Amino acid sequence: MLSIFKSIPTHMDYKGQKLAEQIFQGIILISAVIGFVYGLIIEQFGWTVYIVLGGFAISCVLTLPPWPMYRQNPLAWQPALPETSGEPSQKPQESLKKKKHK
Amino acid sequence: MNTVLSRANSLFAFSLSVMAALTFGCFITTAFKDRRVPVDIHVAKVMLKNVDDFTGPRERSDLGFITFDLSPIFDWNVKQLFLYLSAEYATKSNALNQVVLWDKIVLRGENTKLNLRDMKSKYFFFDDGNGLRANKNITMTLSWNVVPNAGILPLVAGSGHVSLPFPDTYETTKSY
Numbered sequence: 001m002l003s004i005f006k007s008i009p010t011h012m013d014y015k016g017q018k019l020a021e022q023i024f025q026g027i028i029l030i031s032a033v034i035g036f037v038y039g040l041i042i043e044q045f046g047w048t049v050y051i052v053l054g055g056f057a058i059s060c061v062l063t064l065p066p067w068p069m070y071r072q073n074p075l076a077w078q079p080a081l082p083e084t085s086g087e088p089s090q091k092p093q094e095s096l097k098k099k100k101h102k
Numbered sequence: 103m104n105t106v107l108s109r110a111n112s113l114f115a116f117s118l119s120v121m122a123a124l125t126f127g128c129f130i131t132t133a134f135k136d137r138r139v140p141v142d143i144h145v146a147k148v149m150l151k152n153v154d155d156f157t158g159p160r161e162r163s164d165l166g167f168i169t170f171d172l173s174p175i176f177d178w179n180v181k182q183l184f185l186y187l188s189a190e191y192a193t194k195s196n197a198l199n200q201v202v203l204w205d206k207i208v209l210r211g212e213n214t215k216l217n218l219r220d221m222k223s224k225y226f227f228f229d230d231g232n233g234l235r236a237n238k239n240i241t242m243t244l245s246w247n248v249v250p251n252a253g254i255l256p257l258v259a260g261s262g263h264v265s266l267p268f269p270d271t272y273e274t275t276k277s278y
Contacts, residue, residue, distance in 0.1 A: 010106045017103040024113050032120045036127060043178040045128050045251050052124065056117045063113065064106050 016070025031055025
């Protein structure tokens with residue numbers, strides 16, 4: 001069951017993470033300002049809370065799933081090196097030596 | 103920020119911080135407001151009795167009518183008002199006596215222009231001695247407690263009170 005969840009790709013690249021953070025902070029701050037002014041005008045603090053919750057929901061939809069816009073700058077990894085034949089042969093030798101010392 | 107859970111965590115924490123800041127702003131915008139309101143109280147009839155099974159005279163005053171407009175008190179930081187009418191008087195044994203005679207809760211959204219007529223006192227008005235008879239100065243004051251969404255719980259006395267003398271004799275007729 002867990003492996004199914006882990007197989008869903010959720011990562012963003014670094015610039016995407018920065019963008020997502022700026023987006024949700026901007027949305028929540030703007031909704032907070034709108035809600036505060038609206039609540040102050042109609043004298044109901046409940047509407048302020050509702051508007052901030054609405055901003056929370058919008059930013060959840062916008063930044064929680066890894067939308068393609070957060071994946072436009074993938075890291076440039078080195079190309080995979082072909083496996084050298086030397087390393088795997090050395091390791092069994094070391095283990096053999098340890099066994100001999102015992 | 104690279105998994106859904108870490109993003110949800112930072113989003114939730116940031117929203118809560120913003121909400122706390124907004125609540126503080128709501129408190130600041132209403133903290134220094136004057137919540138006093140003119141009140142008009144008239145007392146119609148005062149009955150004074152000496153009751154056997156309790157140890158003092160009893161008074162049941164018919165509060166003639168009370169008019170006040172509470173709408174200036176209500177703003178976005180007020181959930182409810184607790185109004186109470188208290189009587190203040192001095193006796194020989196106590197310099198200051200305060201007795202609550204009547205109270206009312208006004209919730210947000212209810213009619214705030216109250217015009218109450220022929221109200222009876224809700225609670226018995228007992229003195230702990232015989233200090234009510236022939237007491238010449240009993241002051242009725244309407245006060246209220248403002249219950250806010252956030253911030254302090256102010257106790258406000260309405261401007262406008264009525265002082266009245268009490269009769270010299272006890273009632274003898276049975277009225278109930």
